[in-house]
Amino acid sequence: MPSLIRLLITLIFLGGLAFAGMFALVAFVEPTPKEVSQRIPTRELLGESETNRPGGNLPQPNVTSEPSTGQ
Template sequence: MPSLIRLLITLLFLGGLVYAGMFALVTFVEPTPKEVNQRIPTRELLGETEAARPGANNLPQPNVTSQPSTGQ
């Protein structure tokens, strides 16, 4: 029975250390926000891929073009 109590006290102590470490991080560390930009090529937005080139494997092409619609 004393070894069980010793184990529980040790686990509680370790849990308290973890909790104290998390509390210290939340209290004393301030994150620095920064803007993130990622360039996406237009051909990926419009669905034009490498398969659209002549001589590439014959995969089905997406129903998206880079031409404006006629508005019908």
């Protein structure tokens, strides 16, 4: 029975340390927001690919700039 009480006290103590660490992070650390931007090449947006790249033999998407005829 004393080993069970010792185990419970140890677990409660470790839980308290974890709670205190989370509280300290919330209270003392202020995140700095910054703007993030990532360039996307136009060829990726339009579905074009380079043929000399590895994986350049992928099928081309069925994209046209003309309206469909409805047939």
